Amino acid sequence: MIAEDSTLLREGLTHILGKFGHEVAAAVDNAPSLLAAVREHSPDLAVVDVRLPPGFKDEGLRAAVALRQEHPGLAVLLLSQYLESDYAAELLATGDTGAGYLLKDRVGDVLEFLDSMQRVADGGTVIDPEIIRRLLGRRRGQSSVRDLTPRETEVLALMAEGRSNAAIAAELTVSHAAVAKHIGNIFDKLDLRATGAEHRRVLAVLAYLKR
Structure with missing residues (x-):
């Protein structure tokens, strides 16, 4: 599951993940659609932009926290342009399943990003080294x-x-x-x-x- 408001990044992630053998159940551009899509498809992993429509504040984070409370097995990898350690801490506090927080710059290194994503999907914790x-x-x-x-x-x-x-x-x-x-x-x-x-x-x- 991908939730990213940038069409270029959303489509790019969908293409990359498909190329490397991952099935993208849905790719959405706002928090309400993320909530609905996860409830419909029950994915193993959600890759979520912290700031999503409609408010472009922390809607992605809020949706991810709510979904992990509803679906304890859901792994979440947050993506952000900003260094916000509180976001990472809040996500980690929601459960023991996989969780991560990466700056969007990391997506540029495809293999590094895929490795981080896999570690989160496997139940690990990944925090951006810059944080x-x-x-x-x-x-x-x-x-x-x-x-x-x-x-x-x-x-x-x-x-x-x-x-x-x-x-x-x-x-x-x-x-x-x-x-x-x-x-x-x-x-x-x-x-x-x-x-x-x-x-x-x-x-x-x-x-x-x-x-």
Whole structure:
């Protein structure tokens, strides 16, 4: 499912996804049509522009949040021209299924975009690296993040980008055991205790994104 008011981008995404073997159930240009189309087609993934008609404010985000509450299994990848960490945090707070927030510039790299989309569809979390870089500086004065070591901060930033433990290990050239240890330390320092109802990886990213 695609919801994008730009005809060029909407048609381009439809063409690209079809070319790479994905079925686009519907492509719409406004929030009310997105709500109706998801309810009709029950897609696995919705790619949604944050700002949609009729108001061009946050209608896409509002629709995505409502749909994830109605359809807990729906994965959502938000697209935006703007760096708004609150949008990413609000989407992530709606459930444990796949969620992502990317700047529209990322669509220009087709393979990177498709990889991000697939990770979200598979239940992962993908946050635009530019948001992560901006938040690194913003959160230095906050105690929970300040308590993390530089390496733990790197690991959490990669987690927020949607990287798996194996991908983090490869990126940082460390063992899988070392990554697991760093993530355990992050959970402890952010006071994210294991329970059957909580997805600690998502909660860690939420703690990282909240202002």
